[in-house]
Amino acid sequence: MKTLVLAVIFAAACGETTLFDPMERQPKFKPFSANAFYDDGRAMRVPPAGTVPRERLTDRPEIAQGKDRDGHDVTVIPIPVTSELMSLGRKKFDIHCAACHGLLGDGVSPVAAKMSLRPPPSLLLLHNDSVGHFFEVISQGYGLMPSYAAELDAQDRWAVVLYLRALRRSQAVALAEVPADIQKQLREEPR
Ligand code: HEC
Known part of the structure; x- marks a missing residue:
């Protein structure tokens, strides 16, 4: 039974x-x-008239495509820059980009070391380094690099672009420009 x-x-x-x-x-x-x-x-x-998809941030091309109305790459991040956006960018960069472009964005990564055909470049010294170009590359992909639009919505993409700005600055900043307490910490760090 x-x-x-x-x-x-x-x-x-x-x-x-x-x-x-x-x-x-x-x-x-x-x-x-x-x-x-x-x-x-x-x-x-x-859907009721006026409904917009939750994922769509806006119809403004600066924000949605990284281009102004004449089709030129924007040169200033078009959404409010906050420390939350920066932390979001760091998180998303570390998850989605660092494996190929390196944690510092300098192109030093295990993937790059093994790729002979056009390895992921350093993102710190690009020929076109306008924020709009970065946004477009993440949205649509670039050559061998796929699009990350499915993983990152427009806000995430701007966050990554912002964090890349910080990474670039972090690699080329004079010690005197760093806040005093961090200067002290850096001087004490073993080289
Ligand atoms: C799977 C590896 C890989 C990942 C992950 C990746 N990339 Fe790339 N990326 C590449 C490669 C390879 C190229 C060079 C493509 C080419 O020249 O054909 C490239 C090129 C670029 C470029 C250069 C475009 C130019 O003007 O030369 C930018 C900017 C960029 N990636 C940003 C990012 C960002 C931001 C992320 C994360 C959202 C990311 N990539 C994730 C492999 C990757």
């Missing part, structure tokens, strides 16, 4: 029986199917 009870439970768990109503078989309308409940007879509904 015990075996029979167990067998019934396992069979139910696999969704192979009609003893219980498995969730995947609940009544539902598939895309493009008919539904007499609505006047237009369609199951698919039209």
Whole structure:
């Protein structure tokens, strides 16, 4: 008897029986199917007027594409620059870019060391280093590099661009420009 009870439970768990109503078989309308409940007879509904996708930040091309209305790369980050944006950028850069471009963005990484055909370059000294260009590369990919639009929404991409600015600055800053307490810390660091 015990075996029979167990067998019934396992069979139910696999969704192979009609003893219980498995969730995947609940009544539902598939895309493009008919539904007499609505006047237009369609199951698919039209979003209310003025609805925008949550992922779309804005229609402003500076923010959405990194280009001004004449199609030129923007040279200033077009969203408010905050320390939260910087931390977000660091997090996303370390996750999505550092494996190839290096934690410092200088192109020193295990991937670069093994790539003979156009390895990931240093991002600190690029020919075109406008923020709009960086944004576009992340959005659309560049040569051998794929697009990261699926992983990073527009805000994440601007955050990464901002962090890249900080990385570049961090590699070329005079000791005298660093806050006094950090200067002290740096002087004490073994070389
Ligand atoms: C899988 C490895 C890989 C990852 C991950 C990667 N890149 Fe790249 N990236 C490359 C390679 C390779 C190139 C050079 C492509 C070429 O010249 O064909 C490149 C080129 C670039 C360029 C240079 C464009 C120019 O003007 O020369 C920028 C900017 C850039 N990547 C930024 C990023 C950022 C930001 C991220 C993270 C969102 C990222 N990359 C993630 C491999 C990668």
